[in-house]
Amino acid sequence: MPAASDPPAVDLPHTWRPLGVRLAGAVFGAALFAVCAFAWFGFDADVRARFNPLELITIVGLGAMFYAAGFALARSRVVATAERLVVVNGYRRREYEWAEVVAISLPPGAPWAVLDLADGTSASAMGIQGSDGTRARTQVRELRAVLARATSGPANSG
Numbered sequence: 001m002p003a004a005s006d007p008p009a010v011d012l013p014h015t016w017r018p019l020g021v022r023l024a025g026a027v028f029g030a031a032l033f034a035v036c037a038f039a040w041f042g043f044d045a046d047v048r049a050r051f052n053p054l055e056l057i058t059i060v061g062l063g064a065m066f067y068a069a070g071f072a073l074a075r076s077r078v079v080a081t082a083e084r085l086v087v088v089n090g091y092r093r094r095e096y097e098w099a100e101v102v103a104i105s106l107p108p109g110a111p112w113a114v115l116d117l118a119d120g121t122s123a124s125a126m127g128i129q130g131s132d133g134t135r136a137r138t139q140v141r142e143l144r145a146v147l148a149r150a151t152s153g154p155a156n157s158g
Contacts, residue, residue, distance in 0.1 A: 010146055013081040016139045018073075018112075018129035025070035032066065078113075078127035078139075080146045087115070089126040096123075098150040106130055106140045113140055 036059075040048070051059075072090035079086040085096045096117070103116040106128065113128035113136070128139045 010080070010142050012146070013079060014142075014146070015080075016078045016127050016143065018076060018127060018132060019135060020131045021076070021129055022074045025074045029067065029070050033063075036063070073126070076126035078125050078143065080143065080150075082150075085115075085147075087123065087125050087127065089124055094123065098147065101147055101151075104140055104143050104147060106136060113143075 075088060076090060077088045079088075084098065085101055087094045087096070096115070100118050101115055102118055104113055104125070105116070106113045110130050111126075112130055113125040115123045115125050117123060128136050128143070130136055132139075
């Protein structure tokens with residue numbers, strides 16, 4: 001790779017988060033809430049009175065589920081520290097020692113980055129979203145540089 005395409009050095013600890021997913025969740029979540037609120041208050045009192053408590057609980061429950069799913073996507077992140085790599089995918093958090101992580105890739109068309117692990121398995125890293133385009137490719141290059149620095153030994157890790 002030419003020197004011009006090398007990612008900038010990353011200071012540890014460093015956190016990578018998806019941008020597009022967070023923006024979409026906030027914008028579309030707020031829009032959905034606004035539309036539902038305007039629709040509810042747009043009904044006359046007679047129509048609102050026809051909703052029974054179970055129907056109201058169902059509507060609120062569906063809204064809570066949409067919020068929980070959007071929040072799970074928005075909280076996804078990848079955190080590199082000097083000791084380990086922390087991957088938060090939705091509501092699950094996993095920590096990997098640097099020796100466990102062999103490589104990171106973002107295949108064309110993939111929804112998010114993939115970590116290849118020393119035990120032969122792979123793990124998703126939803127904190128780096130393929131939909132972020134160039135930003136995601138830069139984040140993968142930055143994380144690869146951190147991985148190379150972390151696994152090269154204590155003499156070169158600072």
